[in-house]
Amino acid sequence: MKNESTSTQIEEQRQTLGEKFRVQHWTIALITIVFGLVGAAIFTIIYAIPMPYTMVSLFKFGLSPALAIIALIGGIRGPLAGFLTGYLGVLAHDLLFFNTVVTYTLPALSYGVLGLIVGIASYDFSNGRSLGKLSILSAIGLVFTALLLVVFGLLVEQTAVLAGIGFVMLPLLTTGLPSVILLTPILARFWEFVNQTVQLPWQSLK
């Protein structure tokens, strides 16, 4: 198991930027973009479904599975696909359900950063340690997303600090962190199972 982990790290170090972003060849780039688009569509649908939550004082607890989709796509297909899933997914959700484009799409971009950060590393979804790494990077990605959302809100939209922290950062962290830490590896393991069971057309194109 340790050898597998080490070989993944060595493989990561040897990758060019194009390989890391999965765009080193036009067919591979196309598949990456398709992953991003499909991920965005799945994100949009799941994000629109009201999820259960409970408020404990000012803290919102619950799960937001849509966030795990961003992290998952990043984990499966790299940073570009992850970024596209978050960025386009939020844009599509806002446009379709609320007819809005907020603050020059900067909030959507913040969600894209989650997928981008998760996608930077490589993972072996059959390996528990690697799934743990996926959870940790998802959490780091989400923290960056939350910080960016607040910064963009304060500096560009000029929202109140209380609104930025109380209505954006806190709920995103209290619902988002459990979601990406717990759901992303579960979904990744499921993806691995599907990948091993069914012969998918893009498997030969890494």
Next chain:
Amino acid sequence: MSQIFKQNKFVLSAFVITIVLAGMTFGNIPPAQVNLGIQTIDDTTFNFADYPSLTHEQIAIINYFNRLVTETEVNLWDGWNAERYLWTLQYVAAFVAYLFAAFSETTSGYRTAFYENFAQTLIQKMNTSVADYGNQSMEYYEWASIPGFTDYYYPNATNPDANDVYTGGFRGPANIMWTGHFALMLALYERNFNAGTVVDELSHYISDWELSVTTDRLGNSTPGGVWGAGLIPCEPYIVFPQCNSIPIYTTELYDNLYETSYMESGMWDYGLDFIEENITDDYGLYTNGYFVQRPIGGGPNAQLSPQEIPGQAVDHLVGGPSLNSYATAWAMTFLEYTIPETTIPKYPVFIDKYSREVSGDMMYILGSYNHPTTFGDIFGILGTLFTMTLANQRGDYVTRDRLLNLLRDMVNAIWSSDGRELYYDASSLDPFLSTVLSGFSVWSTLPVTVRDLADARPSEFWNYPYISAADDSNIWVYQAQWDSVKSGFILNIKVDSTAELVLSNFQGTPTAFSGGISIGNLVPETGGDYSLTLQPGNYQLIIMEGD
């Protein structure tokens, strides 16, 4: 098997924790949508989607308010968490009455004592006097407890002579906030229940306002009335557009109910022009008050007093007029019936100046656009709530939903153990906001708006078939309305346990249809009424008049 557990222990652990977490946070899921079907009976098609409908949550919240209102003495406010906000109780009573009027108009064919008693009791709660209830009365909370209010005269507040008008009375002439709200509660009660019991009292206020805004109350006709503004103060020294929007709206409704012509006579014209010319900001949006007299002692808004009086209320922190988004939204909502050509163009400007985006699905309204970095004070929250109602009236459902998302996202939906009542628990912010938020979440999502309610029902409406009695605590009436064109009674109802409904005003034995198929005639009762007994379940019924 143990090998599988070993190989997947991380994923399995995550899965178990997810299940536990999801189980612990399972709440605040909206109930299922109300079914709206299509039925064809004798070549006449009834599409339930064409008729206004209530949601399950709206009815549950009204059930919650119904209990709070009717199950305590009229001078008590148990369960409202208003101990620190006693002076706001008049607003609470009034706005609950307004949202209830819109609510009951949505199911205009369901008029049992259950709802009428609610409206009646709210009026009684609004009208408690010091003489009857001492310092547990609306008169005390709203007026008599504020130092100096009962002493005022105009124009010489403290040393009156025969040329000064006494303006320190709770029931007027200066207390337009209470008299306006009270009269509108009476007017809406008459509009929706046609009781005829409060018409004289309502008429008194209308003619008293006319006296105030067209004469000096000393027997002389005076443009601009007593205070020279064509408007009436709510604190004895200051007039507000929002406060005067209520009596203006009430006068419109009164004219429509009783075919009088107060509005046509131009009773409020001077005041409406005065508002546009003197109580607006650079963008034409209504501002927060205009002082007609120098305050003596204190008062809720005395600190907004300008250097020169008369003059616009001032924001002494940043200069310029005092701004309050809730006041602007409120005034625009109630003035829209009278001056739509003026208020409707203001709406996008208002949203542009006062709103702040939080995310694609959330936004909030600033208390004042001159204080853009503040949020969380009572004025910002009130501004957000009143703008929800205004947005609903303007048909701007995206803005309404985005505002509502922000507020609902910070509270828990609390259902009673029997599932009949619901409220939003805002106790983490301020328990008083629980009722406020619950009320506005209904008011801002109803298909009937403030503007709609200014029109009286046609006189023949009172001859239409309707549900006059029912086992109210067993049913959820989502739709109940007589379609006078198709001569059918639309009834969309959920029955928790066996319930009997009594329907009145049918000329012949009516027949109930479900899915376009007759399920039988209603049973004749004494007095020409008919009864319908329903077992537990959901029903979309059309009840057709018999021969």
